[in-house]
Structure formats: structure tokens, C-alpha cells
Amino acid sequence: MGDSPTELNLGRKSVARLRQRETPVPEQRPDEIPKSDENSLRFLRVLGVEDFKKIEFSDRLTTFSRDGKEIGNFFVSVSTSSNGLGQGLLVKATSVGNIDGLLCGTKITAIISPNMLETVEHRQNDFLFLKDDCLKRDTEIVKQGNGFLITRCTARAQETRKTSRFVEQRHAIGLISEGADLILQRLLALKGISGDVSLIALDTNTNIGSAKYERLTGEMKDGVIGISRTVFPWQDTPVTWHSQFTKRGQLIQRHQIGAAFTMKLSPIEIRKSMNGAASCTDRENKGQSLTSGCSNGKTKYAEDSEIYLKQHPELRTITTDFLQLLFVQKPANVPLFAANYFSSLASESDSSESTAVGTT
Secondary structure, eight states: OOSOGGGTTOSHHHHHHHHSOOOOOOOOOGGGSOOOOHHHHHHHHTOOHHHHHTTOOEEEEEEEETTSOEEEEEEEEEEEEEETTEEEEEEEEEEEEEETTEEEEEEEEEEEOTTTTOEEEEEEEEEEEOSSOEEEEEEEEEEETTEEEEEEEEEETTEEEEEEEEEEGGGOTTBOOHHHHHHHHHHHHHHTOOSOEEEEEEOTTSOEEEEEEEEOOSOOOTTEEEEEEEEEOTTSOOEEEEEEEETTOOEEEEEETTOSEEEEOOHHHHHHHHTTOOOHHHHHHTTOOTTTTOTTOOOHHHHHHHHHHHHOTHHHHHHHHHHHHHHHHOOSOHHHHHHHHHHHHHHHHHHHHHHHHHTO
């Protein structure tokens, strides 16, 4: 998880890194923060409303090990969202996998401004279940005044460690969070990336490093665009991902160089994507309800259910996350697994509510 939030980093090195106690990293000085390339910033500035409308859909991939075994799944959606700061893009991503019998995952919820893909809010939750322990790491980026407040909270057993830092906006021009990256790569594929794009991004220690995007060359299927993304951490080894997209920006495959897994669509779904066929996830994102297939119109029950779903959008996320964990872990005792899962969810909800009440 440590290297790539949206991919879980399902590798022994990453799992081992998360299991270790985090060691303090020297604080990065403003003059040590790299700068984004001016041509790349110009690309962000010219993005318009029509560009963003074209990437409002969902992608769902399956994670496979090197020997072809299914070990997890990945889901990401982009939609329009209104908040106190105006219209933005809501990004939701979930990745769950099982490596060496250990369940791990990442969940991202972010609101990204159309103005240069600036992050308004970004919340990322990483977890790793061990036999006798659970490791959790939460990262939050919030736009505040003339900069960004970045908070990291790591918990294992009875120990919790929290750090925070404030980065002035003038030092974070072109900062692409993980949520914003999911949007940017769709746009690069949609608009046909030609030259290199150099911006900045957070590394695993919440310091700011360089992020370089370039088009992959070599053997590619017709209609497929390959994009390489490399993040150069402030004090660590660069990490590179190779992704493949259709020309309309739908993700086909994603792979972290050196990792023992690859995320990809099934051959059937790839053919549908290349033909421009809308997937069921696309229909979900366009607001069709689960009951829209009724040929004789909506019943009162269906209408009430739809209203309730709109009032509680978290239901879809909760049920999706639970089923993903269920199908990956495949517990023998499903009721016990469900009881533990939802009791843990309820305790987290109670904790966040009490925190919110205490800060008002």
C-alpha cells in the first residue's frame, strides 16, 4: 500500500514496509520542493467543462497475480459534485486484494476542482489485516486558505501516530493528488498525450516530489493509448506505473513496475470498451436507479426506495466494500464475518461523530 494508494501495492516489499513501524522523516523545506513544468501547467489551465463531462464514468478492473490467479479488484468513478466552493469532481476509488493470506486495501474519496485539478479535499484510507493485528493509515489533504493542510494518522495495535504539515499554495502549484491523478490520466488519454507532462505529487511520507507522465511507445493494440507515470519521491526510490486506456479514457490495464500483479479488464470487457459500448457502471454514474428496469413504471415502493438511496448515498459504498471484502476473503462463517465487519464500521462511525461533536 505504501507506494501506490490506488493499487494496494500487492507485493511482499510493500506489505513488509507497512508492517514496520514508520520512522520519522526529516521535514522538507520549501526550497526543497520541486516545481511543475510551465508547459504542463498550461495544459491544466486550458481544460474546460466539456473535457470533464467526457470522463464522468466508472472503471472496474480485476487484479491478477503473475500466475493468473485472481487476487483482488479495483474500482474508480468520477462524477460531478457540488460543494461549498462550487462545482467540483467527485472521485471514488476502492482497491481490495489478498496476498499471502493477508487482506489489504485502499479507499480514496476526493473532491477535485476543475481549476487546474486542484485538490479541495482528499481522504485516503489504507489497511492491512494481520492474524493478530490490523494496521491502518489515513491520509487527508484539505485546502485551507492560502495552502493545504496534510495530515497522516497511522494506527497499529494500541499505538497511534499522527503528523501534520501545512504547505503554502505557492509551493504546491500543479500538485496532483492520487484522486486528481485518476482524472488527469483519463484526460491525457482522451486528448492524446504527446510530449512529457511534469507536475508534482505527494510521496509516501507526505513530502512533495516530482511526477512525470509520458506516452508509452512500442507494441500497442489499435485504439489503445499507453501512459507511464513516474513519481520521484523527495528521499526515496522512484516508482513507475504503466497504464493502458481507450481513446475515450477508459482504463484497460494498470501495472506497477516491479509488482507481482496486474490490474486489467477481461477480454470481453476490453472488446466492449474498444467498441464504445456503455458498461453497467456507466449507467450507474448517469443516475439510473436500480429499479429503472421496471417496464410498467415505478411503483410506490420503488419510488420510496429511490428517494432513500438518494438520501443515503453511502449505502452503495458500504455494500460494495463489504461484498468486495467478502468475495476476496471468502470466509467460511459469513454471518460472523459480516458481524465483525459492520461492528467495526459502526465503531468507526461513532468515533468520527464524537470527534466532530468535540470540535464544535
